[in-house]
Amino acid sequence: MHITGEADGPPVKVGVAVTDIMTGLYTHGAIMAALIARGVSGKGQHIDASLIQTQASVLANIGSNYLIGGKEAQRWGTRHPSIAPYQVFATKDGNICIGAGNDKQFATFARILGHPELPMDPRFRTNVDRVSNRVALVRLINQELSQLTTERILELMEGSGMPYGPVNNIKQTFEHPQLVARGVVKEVEHPFVGRIKMVGPAVEYSGSDVGVRLPPPMLGQHTEEVLRGVLGYGDAELEKAVVGGGTVLYDYSV
Structure with missing residues (x-):
């Protein structure tokens, strides 16, 4: 926020959750690299992805300017610091x-x-x-x-x-001919609200369709599936986790 906004105004929050998104992207790349390394060495790795470390890393040249030359950044609004107009x-x-x-x-x-x-x-x-x-x-x-x-x-x-x-505003963005042509907006059936529109993945593959296959899950929808299938929880452990408030199960029949 210190570097975002007009020069004569206060710090401004970026319009989307950049840190969350970028940490996910970094983690995605790290997973791919670890899988490739496992194929060579036969050993897996623990991946430690940090929100605050991601924030620092995406400062890029602004951070380097400070670390190398002690140059403090300023807010430029939409202007470019070294090109005009x-x-x-x-x-x-x-x-x-x-x-x-x-x-x-x-x-x-x-x-x-x-x-x-x-x-x-x-x-x-x-x-x-x-x-x-x-x-x-x-x-x-x-x-x-x-x-x-x-x-x-x-x-x-x-x-x-x-x-x-x-x-463009958001409406104009999703109606842009290029986004329409690339099929960025996907539709999926939701069990409670019917068909909903969602933003599809940013990357496409030549040999497979990575579209949107499932609707967003309800709170706790997959908790039991993960605890039982991945962590091997039995009935007693599952009940203890729910009663203790450590997890939530969602009942579609309610």
């Missing part, structure tokens, strides 16, 4: 993210804005100049883009070779 801009009816990663792209963007003279302005000739004069440049860009709709800007940017894209 490269951020989200407000349009007449929404928001759009546009980046000019080099001088050629900036010249293209300047023409689209209707200001082909900008690359000759001493303040904006190079990326170093543009970063130094970011405030003035962003103010000018905001003046132009705020008068146009997002759709119109997308039309102007089409085929420009620049990175850009609208800031």
